[in-house]
Amino acid sequence: MDGGVGKKGPVTSSQVARLAGVSQSAVSRSFTPGASIAPKTRAKVLEAAKALGYRPNAIARSLITSRSRIIAVVMAYLENLFYPDVLEELGRRLAAENYHLLLFTGFKDRDSDPVFDQLMQYRVDGIILASTSLSSELSEECAAAGIPVVLFNRTTERDAVSSVTTQNREGARKLADFLVAGGHKTFGYISGLENSSTNRDRFEGFREGLAAHGFTDIIVRTGNYSRADAETAARQLFALENRPEAVFVANDHMAVAVMDVARYEFGLTIPDDLSVVGYDDVGPARWPAYGITTVTQPIEGMVEAAVRILMTQIASGEMISEHELLPGELIVRTSAIRPRNGIVTVDGQNLYRPEAQ
Amino acid sequence: MDGGVGKKGPVTSSQVARLAGVSQSAVSRSFTPGASIAPKTRAKVLEAAKALGYRPNAIARSLITSRSRIIAVVMAYLENLFYPDVLEELGRRLAAENYHLLLFTGFKDRDSDPVFDQLMQYRVDGIILASTSLSSELSEECAAAGIPVVLFNRTTERDAVSSVTTQNREGARKLADFLVAGGHKTFGYISGLENSSTNRDRFEGFREGLAAHGFTDIIVRTGNYSRADAETAARQLFALENRPEAVFVANDHMAVAVMDVARYEFGLTIPDDLSVVGYDDVGPARWPAYGITTVTQPIEGMVEAAVRILMTQIASGEMISEHELLPGELIVRTSAIRPRNGIVTVDGQNLYRPEAQ
DNA sequence: CTGAAAGCGCTTACAG
């Protein structure tokens, strides 16, 4: 019997109590931080617990405290490396708060019902929602059920549900400024999912930015945040007689695909024949083969905010929504022609900050 | 009160029972597939449940059945896209089996104790372990505690714990054959984590394969499965006076970094100046910028096997270990000089199958 | 500081 773990399944607090010669309550108190228990008693209990290999049953504890210490993370697809990065940071952060991460992924991002049902059955303490199509439906259902929800990297019209995003509109406007300052005259946009708030904000910011300089024509194609669709969109765009000089792709994940199509199918040289800018500052954007000029989304800050909002709401029991809006930075690399002015170097990174001059 | 969900928290089976005019047992039976309940009674119950927005409390159910229907997935890092792909497939597959996925990630892959403690407290029904450093320790602790474990993409010396891997040794041998057939005479290897079984198998297969053709010298550098370390290793390798003509990088994730260093820091043309082969067939390996000649690891098959092994063990209660060893295919792309013979095209993919001739 | 007792929301023999 290594460590006292026998065939009869996990050890219970009563078994520990018997061995330690105390009541079952005393065992429970020994494992509850801040409970009123004599140090001596506690020591006896911990010794017995160790001898038997006892660990409190979190399921039983949940039932009585009606706190599962589980946070559900809904992330339909992980194809875009941005999300695995977020997931890793969430794992770290939630563990630090002594919470656990129940992951919902790999489902066809259409109907929320099955997912919602599971969430409810496990009485999760909170939900982080990073799935575009599901957002509105699911978040309303959860809010109605009194479960704290934070939308991650997206918002809905309803103000009542908390969200963490970055300043997509401002970021996209900066990209427009950057491209105009670089001397480009014609522009294309390869969009993400058309009903996603992030896509809308990025497109609007881009349009506003260009309009401010008198450019009102943007050739738009749809990439749906997927590599395959982005490739198709790029093919359409580059086959055009009047191919735009600069293309803003709604995220880096697609921008990589767009650059591949430009180079390997159309023989274009980047940035001489075509400038490409993206969004997110995801891994491949930093690889020399791509060197994408892009706007960062600060994952650590976003995750920290999401967890903080959730913890606050769980602790207070109040459903007061918060909206955290973090800034992003335009990082200048090699995928687009650079303007003469406005680029500053900070910590070895080239940033576009025209206002700093 | 939308849907009957009021302030007093989730609805219980007793409340449904009262509304439906039946016993609480009857409500429970209505939600238990195969339980003995009259269709009429069940209809009444379901109606009442719907009116109140009732969902069975999975926590309470777990407590009594001592089945949590939760599978823990331990995956220290998600930097290598292979793992997010696995995770997505696991999400799909486990959901199909009506299981849930508790994810442990983002921890410093050193000491297993905190992770193990959490696993135990939640009484997970099974564990899928895809973290190199933790494997041996954690898997033994879990086995001792009677929790089914499957090692994913790794094995330990102890035969007692189940595992799912691909034929790394055979795959690496094929790569050696391929490179020799391509006319290469000098060889390098950039390794993964040196204590990982996968790395050991790949290296041994490679060495055996080369030795069979009379090549016994391999210049080895350590990449630890990380991009940063792989870059350093590549720099060392390429700075050598007698740089090898062909390099086998232990996985595609690192191979991308190695190719970047070769091209952008050493000005090498691939494959004219240098042949690179990898392993896994991960996303970027398929991008035209890399086109890595590599050996596949069939994610769907691996996940299917891992889940199947777990389900079997959970159902039987027996701790009989299984070892699933899936084959991989050598896919020929553009990162290495091709041999004249042995390449066949199947479903639009070029495979190296010299024996098929 | 401690123990006896109630109770969290279910499942499941048991008796009818």
Add this chain to the structure above:
DNA sequence: CTGAAAGCGCTTACAG
């Protein structure tokens, strides 16, 4: 097919 009752492993007033 149905209901009353026991019990899963805990936490937490309550009384001492």
